[in-house]
Amino acid sequence: MFKAIGKQINIIWSQIVSLWLVFLHLFKKADTVEYPDVKPYMFPRWRGRIILTRDPDGEERCVACNLCAVACPVDCISLQKTEDENGRWYPEFFRINFSRCIMCGFCEEACPTHAIQLTPDFEMAEYVRQDMVWEKEHMLIQGTGKYHDYNFYKVAGKAIGGKDKGEAQNELPPVDRRSLLP
């Protein structure tokens, strides 16, 4: 019988101990992040708002190759190529429907010029559904985004105004076939 009483006292004592331990949590700091007064920290590779970036020289990087539109699993990108007077390709319009976009980052991985990038910004809520379709002027920024010194046209072999074939970085000039004849 004393064992039963001892067990009951043990049970009641353990409840009292748990009451005391929970009471001590009153003096610990809360884990709540008080948004919107305090913004949470997102890591640099976090896939948030999509931007279009520019070269270190200030020209826009996007060459309207359509690789991002093809890679997109929900087909939310639409664009159209046009050329400028130097023969450099650029998009006439570039439209992303953010109500479809799933922020997967496939477009960033597919882009050959590091033009389209995803940033750690998530505050993109809108009231009107049509406002969720963003044009190029909403996404084009003046800077270089996450990749600071990549200039596609300097390493590509295409001849545009101001740069002939053979004048890119790490590129040898084209071989003159006729001078190799025995």
Place this chain on the structure above:
Amino acid sequence: MFSFEVGSLLNIALVLVVGLGISVMMIWVERRFLGFWSDRLGPNRVGPFGIFQVIADAIKMLAKEDWIPPFSDKFTFVVAPMILPIVMLLSLGVIPFAPGIGIMDLNIALLWVFAMAGLASYSTMLGGLASNNKFSLLGALRGAGQMISYEVFMGISLLGIIILADSFSLREIVEAQADGWFVVPQFFGFIVFMVAAIAESHRWPFDLPEGESEIISGYNTEYSGMKFGLFMIGEYIGMFVMSALIPVLFFGGWLAPFGLEFGNEIISGLFWMGLKTSFFLLFFVLVRAALVRPRYDQLMNYGWLVMLPLALINLLITGAVVLYQAG
């Protein structure tokens, strides 16, 4: 009519306004303190420190659709949530807050409180039965079993106090504690009554009738809008009544510890009573934050096989000691 004697209009207005006000503010207090004890913040947006959350909750509850299920028993469905706040407010009327403050001064006040607690179990049972819903039926059955069996030793645990104070009237019980609070000789009675008080007002860890994670919401599954609001208010008023009753019965009511009275008798009484009641209200919230819910058969075993013998042994020893000391 406007004097500070029991039963005057000023008294009735004061006790009702303050009592209902505190019961309603308990919504905010409970959510805030549950947050603090869970390492998070409770509601702190709506007013300064979130005090107006209560008003927001009240507006939400009034604006919800008040739907009576067509498969239910309509009269009982509507009547059941009315019973709980009415009964709890009636038991609020006999609690002595200070020497001149109170609504009724019955000389059977303790029996009145037990009668009201007994009627409160009707609300649970009728609400669950009238809903015509399996989960509500489970909640009602659990509620019926739990409330009736925990009322048994709620009464027996207080018989020791009645022997020591020689009266059923709550005011005389408070005055009989002038030379020693009853928690010291009646410690086991205190523990048993505390457990029974938590069970009677459906508080966690005895909230099996409400379920909340097992039976969706127990007996108040089908209730929405103001009917659910009445159940909730009735539960909070019941919690306030129990937290005001424990100091009155065991901790000296309005009497100050070590004779630390100050000022007017009424003001000192109100201050100490307020302090003790708020301590027990926070203790109820802490119990909700800290303890786990037992299984239903564990709960019934605990009531009948542990608490009831403890209450009976307490009564036996108290009676024996009093008879021995009386010669």
